[in-house]
Structure formats: C-alpha cells, structure tokens
Amino acid sequence: MNELLLEIFGWLGYLERPAVLLQLGLVMAVVLTTHLARRRRSLPLLAYTLLGLLALTLTCGVLAALGLPQGLASLLGLQWLDRTAIGLLHQPLADGCRRNGCINSNLGCCGRPIWWALPCC
Numbered sequence: 569m570n571e572l573l574l575e576i577f578g579w580l581g582y583l584e585r586p587a588v589l590l591q592l593g594l595v596m597a598v599v600l601t602t603h604l605a606r607r608r609r610s611l612p613l614l615a616y617t618l619l620g621l622l623a624l625t626l627t628c629g630v631l632a633a634l635g636l637p638q639g640l641a642s643l644l645g646l647q648w649l650d651r652t653a654i655g656l657l658h659q660p661l662a663d664g665c666r667r668n669g670c671i672n673s674n675l676g677c678c679g680r681p682i683w684w685a686l687p688c689c
Contacts, residue, residue: 591631591641598624599648617652621645 582588602620606613624645631638 587637588640590636591638591644594627594631595624595641595644598627614652614656617648621649621652624648 583592598620601623602616605619606616611619624641628638628642628645631641
C-alpha cells in the first residue's frame with residue numbers, strides 16, 4: 569500500500585506543468601459548461617454530451633495546431649465518450665436480459681463492461 573501511495577504522489581508532480589494544467593482546465597471548462605447547459609433542457613440530453621465532446625475534440629485540435637500537448641485532454645475525452653456509450657447501452661442491455669429471463673438482469677447503477685452483459689443476452 570505504501571508503494572501505491574508513493575506512486576500516486578509521484579504522479580502529482582505533473583500538476584506543476586503548465587501544459588497539464590492547461591489541458592485539465594480546458595477539459596473541466598468543457599465538462600462544466602456542458603453540465604450547466606444540460607440544466608436548461610432546450611435540447612435532448614444526449615445532444616449536450618455530444619456537443620461537449622465535439623467542443624473538446626475541437627479544443628484538442630486547436631492545441632495540436634498550436635503545437636501544444638493535447639494527449640491528456642484527448643484521453644479524458646475518450647473516457648467521457650466511453651462513459652456515455654456505456655450509459656446508453658445500460659438500459660437496452662438490461663431490457664434484453666429481462667426479456668430473455670437471465671439470472672443477472674441487474675447491470676448495476678454505474679454500468680458494467682459490455683462483456684459481462686453479453687452472456688445473458
């Protein structure tokens with residue numbers, strides 16, 4: 569456990585780099601803007617996430633065009649996309665499991681990886 573804590577604290581040194589702080593700030597700004605816009609509900613809920621991902625993709629493109637590092641922002645955007653995709657698949661997979669009479673019809677509130685749900689569908 570001590571080795572794990574030392575490894576985690578070793579990675580915290582990267583937060584001193586301006587490029588890392590810039591990427592984290594841009595990602596947080598896009599995510600918070602998307603979350604605040606979602607409260608207005610003038611569009612379908614999925615549209616806000618897709619617009620946020622598009623904005624993050626454009627931001628990464630601008631960073632790359634300027635010659636600045638953008639890898640962390642891209643990875644965080646991919647994780648956001650994965651989380652959205654798993655969230656979208658949660659309900660259809662649960663419905664399919666219930667229709668087929670599977671034993672494990674509860675996929676959990678945070679969503680499980682797809683390969684856990686495939687045997688029951």
